[in-house]
Amino acid sequence: MENHMNVLREVFGESSSDSEDFDPQLEDEQIIDPIPSWEQIKEINGLWLCRDFLSPQHQSSLVSSVLKEGWFNEDSHNQAMRFGDLPAWAIELSSSIREAVLIGDTSNGGIKPCLLPSNLLWREPLFDQLIVNVYHPGEGICAHVDLMRFEDGIAIVSLESSCVMHFTCVEEGGSDIVEGGKKHKIPVLLSPGSLVLMSGEARYQWKHEINRKPGFQMWEGRELVQQRRISITLRKLCQVD
Secondary structure, eight states: OHHHHHHHHHHHOSOOOOOTTSOHHHHHHTOOOOOOOEEEOTTSTTEEEETTSSOHHHHHHHHHHHHHTTTTSSTTOOEEEEESSOOHHHHHHHHHHHHHHHHHHHGGGGTSOOSSOHHHHTSSSSOOEEEEEEEOTTOOEEEEOOOTTBOSOEEEEEESSOEEEEEEEBOTTSOBOEETTEEOEEEEEEOTTOEEEEOTHHHHSEEEEEOOSTTTOEETTEEOOOOOEEEEEEEOBOOOO
16 A cells, blocks of 8 residues: 555645635545555456445545535436536546556556556546536436547546446447347446446447336346436547647
8 A cells, every 4th residue: 555655646746735625524534545446347448447436435525515516406407517627526536536547557566457548547637527417216328429529538436326337339330239139238337436437449339328217227136226326427528629
């Protein structure tokens, strides 16, 4: 752990925050996240999952920060987007993602494949577009590939309720690849506090979806209990010449 912290100090310097928007709860309680453990989704190049990205304490603080924004005070509002200057908590989250990638890349003697290409990891800012969705039981997202107006390298943080996200490979023309009369789907369990990174093939050649209708949220033979779920997606807008 000491070696990991030394690496981060060399890259980021000593941590500090004098932002007026910084949540004092994070500082006072000295939230410490677990050492990230990354899992490569072997069927999909460029898809990585960190199940223990955020501690329960950090998850609770992040949910509080999101709700304090006031974006979801009305029941009819379930999505918020921000471009350019992101809230302080989103900037802190971006920094945590970069740190988690660095720790993942420097563990095991560097044997593990690169979690995120260096040209993406070190771009500034790492992310400049934020989308927050609040999903109630039964609500999900249709299969899609993120718009081409966004660069490679997308991060998704899951909060509150577990769900299964399915990935479907698409051919060059955009149609789904069918095997044996059925679309070939790869299920990935997103637990609260988990982080998904998509780059390369995972970002451009695989659709992702979440079907939370009864009977679809199955994992290891059991149906997941559906509660409110909050997802935070961070992306980088393509530069316009």
